[in-house]
Each structure stands twice: as structure tokens, then as C-alpha cells.
Amino acid sequence: MGTPLGDFIRAKRDGIQPESLGLPSRGRRRTPGLRRQDLATRADVSVEYLTRIEQGRDRNPSPTVVTALADALALDSSERNHLRYLAKITAGVCAVQIRPVAPAREVRPAVLRTLGLLEPGIAIVTNRLGDILARTGTFESITGETGLLEGAVPNLTRYVFTDPRARAFFLDWDDIADEQTFDLWLAPSLENLEWLTGELTPVAGSEFTRRLNQHVVPRRGILRLEHPAGHTLRLLRETLELPMDEQQLVVFHPVDAQTDQAVEQLRQPHGRLRSIS
Template sequence: MPDTPLSAFLRARRRSLAPAEVGLPTGPRRRTPGLRREEVAVRAGISADYYARLEQGRQRLPTGPVLDGIARALLLADSERAYLHRLAHRRRPEPPATAADGVGTATRALLATLDRTPAFVTGPRFDLLAWNPRAGALLADPASRPAFERNLLWQVFCCPYGAAERANHTPADSIGADLVAGLRAQHADDPDDRELTALVARLSAQSRAFAALWARHRAGPPRQGRLSLRHPDLDAEVLDYTVLGLPDGGQHLFVFLAPGGSRASDTFRRLRSDGRADAGAARVTPVG
């Protein structure tokens, strides 16, 4: 059976949906988790054979109304509905027009103005492209690390600072779940990206938590949330952050926010007075 990103997504989402969630009884005759193919087909208003061909990778280019019906049947969120359409009608995206180092001049200027709190820019695979001095301290000096470790997913799932905290990896409302969903959403048009495949393989080999979240086939843009960490030099355990999408394709700006008087605020204030952390402007590191 030929497997495609679309068929894998449909199977994963069907199996993760409990019958009770769509008003169906849960009986003893159910031997596999989730809905049956026939039940999804009925809810989507299509034939069971047609839906089976989609899950088996034997049906090409389903129409928009068919995809919308399947999205309703699987209770997909708006971002996941858009992801479903992109999987079904994917085309290789045009490369974004950016500066030679991957970060535009305006983005670097914006980052340089954020001098009171950690902030950094990530690329489509959440590689760390640029960061200010406070973020450099928070992320344990990414410039000194191997290229594959200059990645936010690695920081959350493999670096001891973030990987030790289970709160970062829960299936819902965690930075890990959001980043994994964002990785899928940003690469729906090009799932055969070799660098993406290598990144997923590396993270899956090093982190069971990442592998489990990747297998859920969630998709959606990264959102604001919280990062839990155990940092040897920082007196902060939980940090709030917000995320802004940038004009350059697939790039995001992560900014960490600390309420006045909080432990995190004190931590950031100490970073500002640290001579090594304050030296220089925002660094820009190409993906390598």
C-alpha cells in the first residue's frame, strides 16, 4: 500500500478520534482505536470505498468539498483543515526572498530593539537564525553549539534544560506539541524535504516524546505559551513567550515576557547587567 503524507494524516486522525466524540456508541465489538473508515465516510458524505482509497494512497486530487466534508467528519480545527487541503493539492513552494544569511534587514533591526528580554528568530524548521544577547544566555550560547543543536526543537526535546521538563511535551497546550504541529504545517507543500526528513529522524531517535507527538499528525501554527526549563545559571523555571509570524517565508519571532517583580523578570534584569551577555548587538547565525 503506497503511503503518502495525506493517507498517513487521515489514518492518524481517524484513529485518534473516539467514537463518543462524534456521538457514536462504544461497543465491545470495536477492536481498534478510533473511528472506522465507514463511519468517517458517512459523516463526510462520501462512499466508504472512496475514503478507503484516500487512506490507502490510491486516490489523487480530491475536490475541495470532499476535503471539507472529511475535515468536518474528523473534527479538524481551521488550521488542520488548511493543512489537509495543502496535503491533497501540494506543490513545491517558491523559495522566500531573504538576505544571504536568511534573516532580513528589517527583522534584524526589530530584534536589536528587543534588548530587555530574550528574543530570537527561527526558520521553517525552527532552526535558530538570530538571537539577542539575553536569548543567547537563555539558550546556553547557541553560537558555540554544533549546527544541528541550533534548533528550538532540539532545545525543547533533547537539551537537558528543556527535555527534563515533562510540561514541555504534553500532547496539548505545550511548547513541544505546538512546535511539532508547526513543523508539519509549514512543510505540507514539501513533505519530501531531505533536511526535514533528517531532522525528524534525528529528533525521533533522541526523544521518545518528539516521536510520539510527530506520530499524532497534528498541524497548526506555533502559538504563545510557556517554556519550562532547568537552567544552571538562571533562576527561572517557567517562562511565558509569544510568537509573531514574519514576512520572510516560514520565519517566526519568539519573545519571552516576564511580569514585573516575577522571578523571570529578576533573571532578565541580571542578564542585562552581565558584561558578557550585554556585549554586542543581536547575533545572526546562518543555518549550517
Template sequence: MIEGELGSFLRARREAVQPEEVGLPRGERRRTPGLRRAELATLAGISVEYLTRLEQGRDRRPSTQVVAAVADALRLDADDRLHLHHLVALSQGTGLVCARGCPEQEEVPAGLLALLDRLEPTPAVVVRRHAELAAWTDAFDGLVRPLGMLDGEAPQLLHYAFADPRSRTAVPDWAAFADALVRWVHLQGGPDTAQLVGALAASLGPEFSTRYDARPTGEPDLGLGAVLHPEVGLVRLTSEVLLARDGLTVAVLLPADGAAQAALDRLAGWVPGALRRISS
């Protein structure tokens, strides 16, 4: 559940820092991976009791100063710091993502479908909280359908990434793709997240579970920095993610270079005109 994400993230990052990295001796009989709570508390200038409350989810309103001190002590990079602030906001019910879960729309609102229509011939897709694809442009269809990404009545990117072997070839940076989708689940969490993650772990196996426990961080993104299309070859992409409403997000894929623009232009000429959409 989302209330435990802040503590779980802090604990995971603490266990990933080795004492030598922060100038502490390793010593003997160290059973804890990474830093002990007492070591992190000392480095951050807070009490062990308070750090314990944070990690156990019993205190979800740390001050800005405490968050900054812990981030400095853990030597978090920019993505980790941004993710930490997202989680603090979510734990307090003030984040952009619904802290108690977003209501799911059965149908994609007409306004979002009109937006997709206006975005043609740009690859764009409406994504649900659990990385299900709800509606997309013709350009997106032409770009990813040959990769197997839209197979089935309700395409689901997590299953495509972790259970469909075609994804390893279709997405050259598969690791970034997988991490981005796991991050998507973390950032769009709600009361049903624990149940969802349990089901995904059972169906997708330890590769998903390991990545989920590692808590990859950063901005919401689908991780499609490039795809290998059977007709036009490698297409490099950048993305813009727009938080919409009711658990829906719009992701827009833009060409990263002239070759990608030319490839997308060619694909747009092959695809007939009609928005694809599905119901949940």
C-alpha cells in the first residue's frame, strides 16, 4: 500500500549504501546489508527512534529539513531525491497521484480521445494506473503493433516487458523499459497496489520482483527510448508524460532525431485513420 512506500524506499536505499562509501568502518559481525539504522541516523543528525518510525511507516510527515538530511546522508542522486519527495507528498495526501488510489474510468473520456485525435500523426497513448493501454493514436499503432505490444484485447505493458520474449529485441534498452514500468507502478500506487504486485510477482517471476524491490526512481515514463521496427529499423524516441485524471495518463512519443522523424513519417503513411480504444 502507498503508505508503506516511503519507509520501504528509505530502507532499500539505506541497505544499498556500503559503510565504506560514507567513511565508516565495516567492522565485524555486520549482519545488515549496507548501513545500520544507527549509522544512517548519526549521519543525518536524527534519532534512531525517529528513523525507525519513518521506515516502519509510523511517521509520514517528515520535515523538509529531515528529508534533505536523510537524502544527503544516503548520497541520493537527483532522480532518487525527486522520487523521495514524490513519496513524501504521496504519504501526506498532497501528491499529484491519488494517495488513496485513483478511481478507474470504464471508458476513456471523450476529451482525451479528442486530444489523441489532435495529436495525430504523433505516437501517443492513454495509459491506466497499472500500465494497461486504454487508447492510442494510429501513429502509435503503426509503431508498436508489429512489435507485439498491442496483442490481446487489453494490452498490458508489464506483461509484454516481462513475459513476452519479443520485447527483449523490440526495445533495445530493455532494462530501462522494465525499470520504467516498475517505477510506473510505484508512482501510481493505491490501496490495491500490494495485491497487484503480489499477482504480478506470481505471474512474472523473480525478475519483476527483484526490480520492484530495488525501487527504480525518476519521473513517470514508459521507458521507450528506442524501438526496433521491422520495416523502418531503429527509431529513437523521447517522451512527454501528461498526468490526466481518473487514473489515466497520456504518454506522447516524439522523434529524437531526423532519422526517427523520417521513420515515423513513413509509418504514418501506412496506417489508416481511426483511433483505437478499449474498455477496461
């Protein structure tokens, strides 16, 4: 049985062309990417040890080995942080039985008051599992006809992978799908992650599990939305971490005048702050 750490290393290795690291081409191979032998040599570890890590038989590599693997794979800063995080949680779950636990969804009154001050702007309070815990009236206005806010507890991750309307709403659906699956690894606890993945996996299918196991570090560029009313929205996202709550306050800023005008047309005349708490 593999581990998140092993899956990530293997996925990165498969995606690297040897020539990009200054290594000679080995000609046509049955499998793509960097050979295990080449990665082991670059990281100064044995092939047998690297195999054990990738296959999940060694779940506690030292920080020195993790750093050497990051260097050998030429990871950027975001990917290095993710690799260290996966090493930490892989070591932590060794021989531990995880019992799924639903995440807490309460939003503190002070956070709700802060969100209210952002009206009539576009903002939400969410967690890394994708639960939309509270939102401004304007956010509700620009998403109300898309199906995103349907249900007692709207969840962006579930919406992206199970609602066909999401592919039309998010013009860069693949990027959003990568973001949502990546953020699951940063969930408040492994129990919370297990709860959502256990709920999602049967209905989201291979598109979800493939992305989750590849650990694609997202780009998080401009958010492009195609509203059912015919408006194209381009929004910048500013995410403010709420570490005490393990939540995030996300503010969306229109990029251009066209988006400003579209938001103004979509905004409900009497939009009010909404919270699921």
C-alpha cells in the first residue's frame, strides 16, 4: 500500500524529462519520466531505499533525505513545502487507524462581523475541505443560479466534481479541480480529510482520485466564471488565513470594468450576509 509521500514522489518523477535535468535521453522506454535509478543517484540514496519510500514500505525518511529528494526533483518552493508536509503526515499515520470525523463548521461572531463589513463586496468564509460556511450577499448573487449554493452545507469540492454545471461555470475547470484536491491535503486533520474523501470518492469517480493522488500544486491564477445569465467574470482572489479557526476568509476583486459592471447587474438589491452556522 502506497503513501501520499510515495505517490507524490512517483508522480513528480514520472512527469520529468531527463533532458530537463541535464541527463542523457535513454531512448524509448516503457514508462515515462525519470528513472528511479537516476533520481536515486541525484538524491544520493540507494535505489532500494527510494523504492521503499515510493511503495510506502518506509514511512519516515529523515529531513535530510526529504531535502535531497526535493533538490533531485528540482521542486519549486510550493512543491517543497508540500513534500515536507506529506512526509510529516505520512510518518504520523504509520500504523494508525483513522476514523472519519466531520469537520466543525461554526464561524465565530467576530469573523461574521468582519465579513459583513465587506458588503457589498464578494467574499466567503470557507475551510480547506471546501465548505462554504458564510458568504456575502453579492457572492450569493453571482453564484445563486449555478447550483453551487444548493444544499444545507454548500461544498465547493463536491460541486466541482459531482455537478455538471461546474464545468460550464468555471472556465478553467481543470485548474479549479487541482486547487480543490490539493487543499484537501491541508485539511485541519486527517480525520476530516478521510471523512470528505470517503464521501466524495464513490460519486466523483476517477477524475477526483487521480488528481488527489497526483498532488498537483495549483497555480491559483485569475478566477474566470461564466454566469448562466451570460456574463463573463474575471476575479482576483485574496485569501486571509484564520489559523485559530482553521478557516479562510476569501475576498474576490473584479479585475476589469466589464466584471465590475456584470457584478453590479447581478447583485441582489437587498443582498444580506448568509452563514450556515
